Amino acid sequence: MKKPLSSGFFVVRTKEENPPMMHIAVCVCLVPDTASVFGFSDGTLDRSRITEVINPYDEYALEAALQLKEQFGGGEVTVFSHAPRSGSEALRKTLAMGADRVVIAEGEGSDSWQTASILAHTLTSWYSAALPEVILCGRQSTDFGSAEVPGMLAERLGLPSVCAVSSLEGGEDGVFRLEREIEGGAEVLEVSVPVVISAEKGLNVPRKTSMRGVMEGRKKPVEIVEGSPVECARVGLGALLPVSNKKNCHFASDARALAGMLHERGLLQ
Amino acid sequence: MSNNTHGAEGQGCSRRLIVLEQREGVLKSTSVDLWHRMQMQCKGSGLSAVLLGPVDKENPSLQLSGPGVIHHACDERLRRYDPRLYRRIIGELFEEGGFSELLFADTALSRDLAPALSVRLGASLLSRCSALPEAGRCHRRLYSGAAEGTFVASSPRAIVTVSPSSILLQPATEFLPDILPLAVPAAAHDDLPSIVRQVVRREGMVDVAEAGVVVAGGRGMGSAEGFALLEELASLFGGAVGASRTVVDEGWRPHGEQIGQTGKSIAPRLYIACGISGAVQHLSGISGAGTVVAINRDSHAPIFEVADFGLVGDVGEVLPEFVAALKEFLKMQ
Numbered sequence: 001m002k003k004p005l006s007s008g009f010f011v012v013r014t015k016e017e018n019p020p021m022m023h024i025a026v027c028v029c030l031v032p033d034t035a036s037v038f039g040f041s042d043g044t045l046d047r048s049r050i051t052e053v054i055n056p057y058d059e060y061a062l063e064a065a066l067q068l069k070e071q072f073g074g075g076e077v078t079v080f081s082h083a084p085r086s087g088s089e090a091l092r093k094t095l096a097m098g099a100d101r102v103v104i105a106e107g108e109g110s111d112s113w114q115t116a117s118i119l120a121h122t123l124t125s126w127y128s129a130a131l132p133e134v135i136l137c138g139r140q141s142t143d144f145g146s147a148e149v150p151g152m153l154a155e156r157l158g159l160p161s162v163c164a165v166s167s168l169e170g171g172e173d174g175v176f177r178l179e180r181e182i183e184g185g186a187e188v189l190e191v192s193v194p195v196v197i198s199a200e201k202g203l204n205v206p207r208k209t210s211m212r213g214v215m216e217g218r219k220k221p222v223e224i225v226e227g228s229p230v231e232c233a234r235v236g237l238g239a240l241l242p243v244s245n246k247k248n249c250h251f252a253s254d255a256r257a258l259a260g261m262l263h264e265r266g267l268l269q
Numbered sequence: 270m271s272n273n274t275h276g277a278e279g280q281g282c283s284r285r286l287i288v289l290e291q292r293e294g295v296l297k298s299t300s301v302d303l304w305h306r307m308q309m310q311c312k313g314s315g316l317s318a319v320l321l322g323p324v325d326k327e328n329p330s331l332q333l334s335g336p337g338v339i340h341h342a343c344d345e346r347l348r349r350y351d352p353r354l355y356r357r358i359i360g361e362l363f364e365e366g367g368f369s370e371l372l373f374a375d376t377a378l379s380r381d382l383a384p385a386l387s388v389r390l391g392a393s394l395l396s397r398c399s400a401l402p403e404a405g406r407c408h409r410r411l412y413s414g415a416a417e418g419t420f421v422a423s424s425p426r427a428i429v430t431v432s433p434s435s436i437l438l439q440p441a442t443e444f445l446p447d448i449l450p451l452a453v454p455a456a457a458h459d460d461l462p463s464i465v466r467q468v469v470r471r472e473g474m475v476d477v478a479e480a481g482v483v484v485a486g487g488r489g490m491g492s493a494e495g496f497a498l499l500e501e502l503a504s505l506f507g508g509a510v511g512a513s514r515t516v517v518d519e520g521w522r523p524h525g526e527q528i529g530q531t532g533k534s535i536a537p538r539l540y541i542a543c544g545i546s547g548a549v550q551h552l553s554g555i556s557g558a559g560t561v562v563a564i565n566r567d568s569h570a571p572i573f574e575v576a577d578f579g580l581v582g583d584v585g586e587v588l589p590e591f592v593a594a595l596k597e598f599l600k601m602q
Contacts, residue, residue, distance in 0.1 A: 034530065034550055038415040045412065056531060112394065113387070142530055144411050144418075146396045151384025160352065160463040163381045166524065181525050182292070182377040182468070183476040187350065191463035201531045202524040234393040238419035240411065245556055249563070249579045255587040258562070258580045259594035267539050267560055268598055269506075 022075035023132035024065040027119055027153070028058040028094060030087050031143040043239025052090050057138025059097075059206040060199035064168055065136050066098045067204065071171070076100050078132075080122055082107065082115045088222045095217030096209040106226040111235040116152035121228040123157065131157060133174075133193040139164045139200050147198075154196035161196040162189055166203055282311035286368040287318040288359060289339065290378055293468060294325035294348065298479060299374035301332055303431055305438045307372070308335035310401055313442075319362055319451065321355055322347035330448055334440040342451040349465045350378055352385070357454065360389050372401075375430040383428050393422035395429045397534075399557070402429055413530055414553035433479065433536045435559035475509040477526050482508030483537040483558075485528055486516060487551075489544020489566060489584050493521035498588045499543060505595055511535065513545050529554035544584040547572030564588070 032038070032050040039046040062079065069075045079094045079102045081087065091102045105122040109115050123131065135154075140147035147163070154161030166186070167179035171193070178189045181200060191197075209217075252258035262268055287307060289300040307316055316337030320329060323343050330339065342358060359382075363371055371386070373379035375397050387394035398407030398420075407429065411418045477483055484503040486496055496510065503510045512522035514529055528535055530550035536557030543564045545551060552575055555561065563576035566583050573579045580587060 032412065034413055038412050040416055045416070112384075116388075142413070144409075145530075146394075146409075147380055148384045148387075148394055148396055151381065152388050152394075155385040155388035161381075161385065162463055163384075164377065177466075180377065180381075183297070183479055184292075185468060185470040186525075187377075187465050188467040188469065189463055189465050195463070200524075201527070232423070234387075234422070234424045235395065236421040236423050238406075238421065240416040240418050242415065243410065243417050243556075245414065245552060245575045247561070247575055247577055249573045249576045251573075252578060252580045255580060255582070255590035256594040258564075258578060259591055259598055261578050262539075262562065262595075263598040265560070268595065268602065 022069070022072050022134075023127065024068055024075060024077045025123060025127075025132045025135045026058070026062045026065045026077060026079050026094070026099065027135065027137040027149070028062065028079050028081045028091065029055050029115075029138075029141050030081070030083055030090050031055045031141050034142065040240050040242045043241075045240065052087065054090065054093055055138050055141045057140060057142070057199060057201065059138075060201060060203045061136035061138050061197075062094055062097060062099060063204045063206040064197075064199055065134070066207070068134065068171065069098075078103060078126070080105060080119060080126075082109060082118050085224050091222065092217050093209060095220040095222075096213040097207055097217075098213065099220075101220055102222040104222065104224050105228060106224060107228040108230050109233075110237070111233045112146055112148035112152060113234045114231050116149045116156055117231045118228040119149070119153050120156035122225050126225070131159065131194050133195075135159070135194070135196045137196065137198045139198045150196055150198035157196070159194050159196050160191055161198070162191055163198040164200040165197050166200045168197065168203060281369065282307070282314045282316060284368050285317070285370040285372060286363055286366065287316060287372045288379070289318050289320040289329070289333075290374065290376060291320065291322050291324050291348075292378075293470070294323055296320075296324050296327075296329055296332055297374065297376065299376060299433050302433065302437060303372065303374045304333050305335070305440045306401055306431075306434070308337075308440065308442070309438060316446070317366065317368070318446070319359060321358060322349075330445045333446055334444065335442045335446065336444040337446040339446050339448050340451040341448050342453050344453040346453065349468060350381070351465065352381065352463055354453070355382055356386055356389065358451070360386060361454075362451070363390060369426050371426075371428045373428070373430045375432045379430045383430055387428045390426055390428070391424060392426035392428045393424040395420050395422055395427060398429055398431050400434070401431060402427075410553065410556055413549050414556045415549075432534065432557060435536045435538045435557055437481070437538075471525070475507065477509040477511040477528060478533045478535055480509035480535075481537055482506035482539045482541075483511045483528070483535050484508055484541045484543065485511035485513065485545060486522075486543045486584075487513035487545030488515045488519075489546075490516065490521070491544075491585060493519075495585065496522065498584075498592065502541065502588070502592050502595070505592070505599060506539070508537070508539075513551055514548075542572050542576070543588065545572055546570045547575065564591070
């Protein structure tokens, strides 16, 4: 795996006179809109009644990338997505928000390991000279929610990673100060670039797309990259079974009766 | 999954390595629970575990019962999570010990560590399993809880992270595990790519993802001040306060307390939802809860469909009465 050449934002990528340009990659996936109707037949999701949208956590990642670009007065934000090319319309929203281009990485792959491998291969071939200073991902997808791809991607690229970041500061000297929520508190971390960061809710408030943004987004490039080597899946997924959480609710007549019900069932400990 | 890894006899327990986690010198309750669930599944055959960093409060072997060995690297450098050292120590122990399965409780730490380790060890990764895997298979809720998927490891090695359960096991064995000291390699810390500088604790409250009782509020609470009632209610049980997404987006409560799709999944034995209508995104976070109690003004709120006990009423009016009644019952016990 290629090693990054730069260790800070202002290490020039080429020894030419051009000003250094910060490169930021954002990995985005498409998920079913949670307002969709989820039906299952033959052990798989019935996609006919599903609308695909950008994974909500990936919008926090993209917003962070756009804010970094503004903070440093320039740079290029490229969105990478392991998706079929039919996903390009949904992915254009990232261009309307302000990303500079979209790269769709096509390829067979269903589990996190295959997705991380395809993204890693696409990133290393796209940025042939040096990996981007910052690679941002969402903490997890809202469909499968395994939260595995960002850490796997970082390890495949030989980069450090910090997952589920809720605050991101600094970066001027190539070092970020980050916060991550942990059980009962928060961790304050420092990390030097290049780095893979996954975004938690609360990191920022993603900007809304404006009519002008949508118009400009139409003119920006969506490129298709195919031919990533196919890795064997490491996890197999069996049939999906619809689940119901429905219970038979016992209604209490008033607050005191409710407390009594809990007391009788031995739930007050 | 190869047959020798998950054979019928004791689920190949001797080849499974449990990662026990401490934070700030305290062994995590989710780790203790994972150890005891493994004891149950392995029926007395010795377990292996690794614990990184010192434990100050109580000797770890006194909190964990049942036979086995704990490889304990009791080094101050491991008190805080150090991604590189943790990966290296756990990875090397796994390789040298000839293990085939690595188990974590699903925590902030395992979510950071497990994906990278799975690449390093060439292992299948089964995340957030709803229970210990059986024969290399585990289950997880998908699509906001609308479906359950069965995941199967296809590599000879697997890393498994297990979600907390609402049913805590009471260990019933006299054996205590042996503690074996584990040496820590000298770290090359010349160019640290990432380091934990500081851990900020929120004082006083149990975390919503770990609490045995969770009391949560939604838009029906009316204001940030309305949550004082919920704090009082939670304190009766030594529980935690949680919040719906609306409440967090309004800024009434911090994101760390949010339950649901863009928040935390919880597994308390008792969950009390106050003024929460029960959007599908919220319900996906409470599928692991034991008994569910709902209080809401709207008798048609979807939260009542997943509740065991319900009360229709305005939370502002019924909660003070509910708290008073609970206090009386608790005094009687």
